[in-house]
Amino acid sequence: MPSLWHLLILSPFEKSLLGDILIQMNMNYGVERAGRISSGASHTGGISQPFIIWPGRPLERIYRDSSPNERLMGKPLELSCARNEYEGCMFGVRANVNLHELKLEASDLVSESDQITKDNVRLSFVGSIPVRRNTPDTPMEELERIAPFDVPDPLLDVEVINVNKGETQPCYFSVYVPKDVAPGDYHGSIKISSEEGEASLDVILHVYPITLPDRRSLYVTNWFSVERIASAHGVELWSEEFWMVFERWIALMAEHRQNVFWVPLDMIRIFVEGDGYKFDFSLFDRYVELLFKYGADRIEITHVSHFKRWGGREVVFREFKVIGPDGRVRSEDGSRVLPHLLPALERHLEEKGWLERAMIHVADEPTEDGLESWIKASEFAHRYAPRIKRIDAVETVGFNGSLEVWVPTLHHFNDWMDEYLKAMREGHEIWFYTCCNPTGRYPNRFLDYPLLKTRILHWINYAYCLKGYLHWGFNWWREDPFGEPNPKLPPGDTHIAYPGKEGPLSSLRLEAMRDGLEDYEYLKLLEEEIAKVKARLGGRALEEPFERRALEICRRAVPSITDYVRDPSSLMKIREDIVKEILQVRSRPWALVLTEPPEWKVMVKGPVMVIVRGVCEEGACVEVNDKPVELRNGYFSTYAYPLRGGEVVIRISKGDLEKTIIRRFRMIS
Secondary structure (H helix, E strand, O other): OOOHHHHOOOOHHHHHHHHHHHHHHHHHHHHHHHHHOOOOOOOOOOOOOOEEEEEOOOOOOOOOOOOOOOOOOOOOEEEEEEEOEEEEEEEEEEEOOOEEEEEEEEOOEEOOOOEEOHHHEEEEEEEEEEEOOOOOOOOHHHOOOOOOEEEEEEEOOOOEEEEOOOOEEEEEEEEEEOOOOOOEEEEEEEEEEEOOEEEEEEEEEEEEEEEOOOOOOOEEEEOOOHHHHHHHOOOOOOOHHHHHHHHHHHHHHHHOOOOEEEEOHHHOEEEEEOOEEEEEOHHHHHHHHHHHHOOOOEEEEOOOEEEOOOOOOOEEEOEEEEEOOOOOEEEEEHHHHHHHHHHHHHHHHHHHOOHHHEEEEOOOOOOOOOHHHHHHHHHHHHHHOOOOEEEEEEOOOOOHHHOOEEEEEHHHHHHOHHHHHHHHHOOOEEOEEEOOOOOOOOOOOOOOOOHHHHHOHHHHHHHOOOOEEEEOOOEOOOOOOOOOOOOOOOOOOOEOOEEOOOOEEOEHHHHHHHHHHHHHHHHHHHHHHHHHHHHHHOHHHHHOOOOHHHHHHHHHHOOOOOOOOOOHHHHHHHHHHHHHHHHHHHOOOOEEEEEEOOOOOOEEOOOOOEEEEEEEOOOOEEEEOOEEEOOEOOEEEEEEOOOOOOEEEEEEEEOOEEEEEEEEOOEEO
């Protein structure tokens, strides 16, 4: 079956003929597939069958009380992704009788020319978390469900499960596509079996002819608790057993594209020596070396001070445990320790070759009231370690030269955007963070929010040139990680991963977060493809910001920070449009187009004129809305009135090669 990239080069006649062939193939495939369904469990919904299975759609949850989706029953679970990418989707198993020893088994995924072995597939039963209170200050239409309810989230590490009659077991299919497989359509199946019967669910995976890079283009950190990891797995902190399980947690974070990790200052052992101190970095080094083993791009060293109360004015330096000559441990004020510790830390980072990748926190979340005190603490830290970049989550503006990496909350970035963009222009690095805020129409990764709100966060990163993302809650659960969330915080704010039998468990939200980070790489790939064509064409091509095309497509998903697509299928369509654009940029005749206004801006009728500029290969011919356009050394510039559908159509031809580039504008009266 042909794929998206094949269809791009077919003539209208070939597409019509192919459509007839595909219809017949689907009819035959449906008949063949119906014959493969085991008599043990039918997809027809008959009550006499022990269970019913049906596929979900990307970013859509299936709950324990979900009924089978009649429109999807009998259809395959269908996914699309690039090489070197993970992609997943839920499916449901509805019990008509009590089911015992329900089990999932994946086949290999096979195309006409290649295969993706089942070793790259993960099948999980999805556990549910009780949500008794919804996120406050959020309109009903922005919530996925109204509390109380149980929300599917943790991807469990159990091989079999029992399901009561009348309940649905949510399940999750995830696949990693190796970098070296051929693009195309891959077919496989999921076998679902129990003591009462079995059935299969077909899987179709569309692999795009693009490959995501191993690099992480966006800085991402989730703060985590080593103490909770040790406690959850019943191991002593910093024991060899701890290091084994801790490595699995770091591996999970890295696999989900986290590349910045926080490093507690407490891992540096401090000994009193005369009037000064001696520092033991052995534990610190082992910890940091593990992070770099898993691809960390930066480390963030924890705070040297804190506010006496949130939103207050007074900053105090933290205390440190120091070991006296007699071996006794006592607390000592940071104002005494830090003038010795910070220079030693900076020297050690330089000796290890880590200095350029290190950052340090000053005091968390300064507000306008506490800004003056925070600046004093920041200047104190900078005085003793001037080459370590400073980073903080902030609740105000005006840090000027006292902060290298500014991390405002998403809603404050939105409200005070001019100030943050000014800081960006002045060379400061701007990230954003989410925690118990923002709520309402803003995206966030709470349990009662649609998964799309988690994924769209990193489209916002791209849309506003925000270089990183921070969240405090990777594993800060209370006594029961699987129990009712902390009632003082929005549900799910405390953790996005769970402890399993031998290591961490991912979640639907963590998978959606990785999907958003992979989407960010799609946009970066488009940038890079455009840059390659600019370099190939040279001359005037190098003078225009044609890379802005990636931003135009991104803005389809996020016209603004609170006005973003809410429909998962719309987001997936925009993601596919990025792939189409990459393939179009790669194809000849080479050509790039820029419009004023950019495509994502809404235009008011009255009348509307669009400036069209572009570059293409020498010897090519260009038409804009059927109007011939003169080329000067491969460069063209003209105006156009959008067609009835808001389109501006640019046709470029050279010999037998032809390319059509379309820009669609949203116009309002």
